[in-house]
Amino acid sequence: MAEFVDVIHHTKRICKSVNGHCEKCLFGAFSCPNNARFDSTDEQKFIDFANAVMTWAAEHPEPVYPSWYEYLTDMYPATWNMIKDKPIPADIAEKLGIEPKEGV
Numbered sequence: 001m002a003e004f005v006d007v008i009h010h011t012k013r014i015c016k017s018v019n020g021h022c023e024k025c026l027f028g029a030f031s032c033p034n035n036a037r038f039d040s041t042d043e044q045k046f047i048d049f050a051n052a053v054m055t056w057a058a059e060h061p062e063p064v065y066p067s068w069y070e071y072l073t074d075m076y077p078a079t080w081n082m083i084k085d086k087p088i089p090a091d092i093a094e095k096l097g098i099e100p101k102e103g104v
Contacts, residue, residue, distance in 0.1 A: 002054045010057040017060070026056055 018024045066074070073080045088098060 002050050007050045010053050
């Protein structure tokens with residue numbers, strides 16, 4: 001059975017994916033966890049719910065975005081290669097709160 005935190009995380013993703021249109025929601029087959037009562041003694045309902053959530057999560061993987069480095073080198077390859085080894089200008093470094101290197 002899935003970890004509780006994973007089930008809740010993906011449950012929130014499901015709610016966000018239907019954007020307030022509950023009639024489109026996977027939880028129509030279950031009771032919505034936002035309105036659920038957890039005093040049931042039917043443990044199979046919880047297992048079925050967790051399985052449904054994790055099946056949905058497997059079919060809808062979370063997007064993975066590129067790192068800043070990947071993004072900048074893809075967007076500005078020529079510029080990146082020209083500046084990657086040059087020091088940050090002093091005025092910009094000061095505005096960003098970057099301290100100068102010692103002993104270089």
